[in-house]
Amino acid sequence: xxxxxxxxxxxxxxxxxxxxxxxxxxxxxxxxxxxxxxxxxxxxxxxxxxxxxxxxxxxxxxxxxxxxxxxxxxxxxxxxxxxxxxxxxxxxxxxxxxxxxxxxxxxxxxxxxxxxxxxxxxxxxxxxxxxxxxxxxxxxxxxxxxxxxxxxxxxxxxxxxxxxxxxxxxxxxxxxxxxxxxxxxxxxxxxxxxxxxxxxxxxxxxxxxxxxxxxxxxxxxxxxxxxxxxxxxxxxxxxxxxxxxxxxxxxxxxxxxxxxxxxxxxxxxxxxxxxxxxxxxxxxxxxxxxxxxxxxxxxxxxxxxxxxxxxxxxxxxxxxxxxxxxxxxxxxxxxxxxxxxxxxxxxxxxxxxxxxxxxxxxxxxxxxxxxxxx
Ligand SMILES: [Zn+2]
Numbered sequence: 001x002x003x004x005x006x007x008x009x010x011x012x013x014x015x016x017x018x019x020x021x022x023x024x025x026x027x028x029x030x031x032x033x034x035x036x037x038x039x040x041x042x043x044x045x046x047x048x049x050x051x052x053x054x055x056x057x058x059x060x061x062x063x064x065x066x067x068x069x070x071x072x073x074x075x076x077x078x079x080x081x082x083x084x085x086x087x088x089x090x091x092x093x094x095x096x097x098x099x100x101x102x103x104x105x106x107x108x109x110x111x112x113x114x115x116x117x118x119x120x121x122x123x124x125x126x127x128x129x130x131x132x133x134x135x136x137x138x139x140x141x142x143x144x145x146x147x148x149x150x151x152x153x154x155x156x157x158x159x160x161x162x163x164x165x166x167x168x169x170x171x172x173x174x175x176x177x178x179x180x181x182x183x184x185x186x187x188x189x190x191x192x193x194x195x196x197x198x199x200x201x202x203x204x205x206x207x208x209x210x211x212x213x214x215x216x217x218x219x220x221x222x223x224x225x226x227x228x229x230x231x232x233x234x235x236x237x238x239x240x241x242x243x244x245x246x247x248x249x250x251x252x253x254x255x256x257x258x259x260x261x262x263x264x265x266x267x268x269x270x271x272x273x274x275x276x277x278x279x280x281x282x283x284x285x286x287x288x289x290x291x292x293x294x295x296x297x298x299x300x301x302x303x304x305x306x307x308x309x310x311x312x313x314x315x316x317x318x319x320x321x322x323x324x325x326x327x328x329x330x331x332x333x334x335x336x337x338x339x340x341x342x343x344x345x346x347x348x349x350x351x352x353x354x355x356x357x358x359x360x361x362x363x364x365x366x367x368x369x370x371x372x373x374x
Contacts, residue, residue, distance in 0.1 A: 025128075029117075029142065032117070034139065034374070035062070035093055035096060035110065036371040037097060038098050038099055040099065041066060042065050042066055043065040043067070044065070046060050046061065047059070047061050047192065051184070051194055054195050057188060058118060058152045058188070059114055059148075059152070059189070060114065061112065061114040063107060063108075063109050064109075066105065066107075067105045068105065068351060069102065070103040070104075070351075072105070073105075073206040073207065073347075073348030073350045074105045074203055074204055074350075075205070075209070076108075076199070076203070076209070076271070077091075077107070077109070077334065078109050078208070079092025079108070080114075080116070080144075081112040081210055081212065082175075082177065082213075083116040083142065084116075084126070085212050085214075086130070086295055087211070088213060088276075088278075090141065091330040092108050092211065093370070094327065095108055096108050097369075098356055100353040101350070104350035105350070106350065107199070107203055114192075116144045116146065116174075117142045117144035118142075118152075127291060127292040127295070128143065129142060129292065130292035130296055132366055132367035134368070134371065134372045135367075135372055139372075143282075153174055153187050153189060156173050160172050162178050162258060163179065163190060164181065173187060173189065175189070177261055179259055180193045180261055180263070180268075181197045181264045181267075182194025182197050200269045201269055205270075206345075207233075207272045207337060207341050208269075208272070208273055208274070210265075210276070211330055213280035214277050215280065215283045215284035217284055217312055221277050221279050221314055222277065223276070224237060224248060224250055224274060224333065225251045226252060226262065226274055227262050227267075231252070232344060236336075236340035237336040237340045240339060241332060241333060261273065261275055281294060282294045284300075286306050287302060288301065297320055299320030300320060325362055331355065331358045332358040335358070356369040
């Protein structure tokens with residue numbers, strides 16, 4: 001064998017090795033983290049139970065139903081509409097693993113856009129996973145993308161006209177929160193939206209809450225976004241939270257911005273429609289190096305500087321905005337919403353036990369309330 005043949009062979013081997021390791025790394029994003037539901041879980045369903053068109057597709061996702069012995073209201077909680085907003089997703093997991101419902105029903109979908117959990121935003125350098133320490137052992141969770149995986153929905157149109165008739169840029173065709181009320185024969189993202197609309201109808205949902213996060217420089221933050229059908233509920237919730245010392249603001253859902261959960265759930269179903277936003281440093285454009293630590297501790301010098309210059313819509317100091325604080329905020333808002341619903345409609349009482357208290361979560365951290373890995 002000549003010398004250049006050996007060099008070529010070695011280079012081929014090296015290329016094969018790189019392909020093997022990068023391919024393995026890529027496929028790891030398709031793995032789903034373990035969830036250990038509370039022993040009080042009544043039924044576990046899938047989104048495809050509400051819309052069979054999602055069956056065996058990457059858009060199908062687990063639906064956890066907790067039913068009390070007495071009749072009351074029905075609450076739907078979505079995490080992971082945007083899989084790069086971990087506080088919503090982790091709040092949903094925390095509830096699935098802890099709660100017991102005594103009256104009414106609570107339905108939780110932690111991975112609303114399951115496909116978005118199966119890839120990462122290109123060129124962002126985000127970690128694929130982050131870990132949270134439980135009382136014994138740590139558990140990993142996926143940090144995904146805002147959008148549906150392009151492997152599952154491709155190509156993007158140049159202009160996207162969503163099911164509600166709004167014209168948007170092409171990539172938004174993979175944004176679940178622009179695809180409501182969904183299309184039965186539409187794209188994967190529109191089918192997920194359609195399945196969620198079917199769930200809201202079939203389960204006779206009284207209150208539906210979509211948990212989100214946004215960059216600290218984004219104006220709609222630490223906010224309750226409400227459909228006009230929920231204006232009174234949003235005001236009562238705001239007052240409760242302010243009395244508890246939680247600084248939060250109200251944002252009315254714009255009537256002419258179509259395709260969003262808080263708009264189309266309210267227009268096309270009987271549910272009260274609410275979206276909650278917390279501030280996620282790892283999401284922002286001003287952040288330094290992305291890392292799993294940044295996702296959890298939310299500390300960043302650039303954001304501290306931006307706050308000093310008055311460029312942010314939330315306070316930001318050297319302590320950052322940690323995940324435990326953002327989850328605690330979502331928990332406090334959910335608690336206030338449920339009590340507000342009861343105040344307005346006494347027959348829609350939803351009694352939930354074993355919800356980790358927002359103060360305890362903020363002090364002890366999220367992992368303290370997650371089940372240890374099996
Ligand atoms: Zn979001």
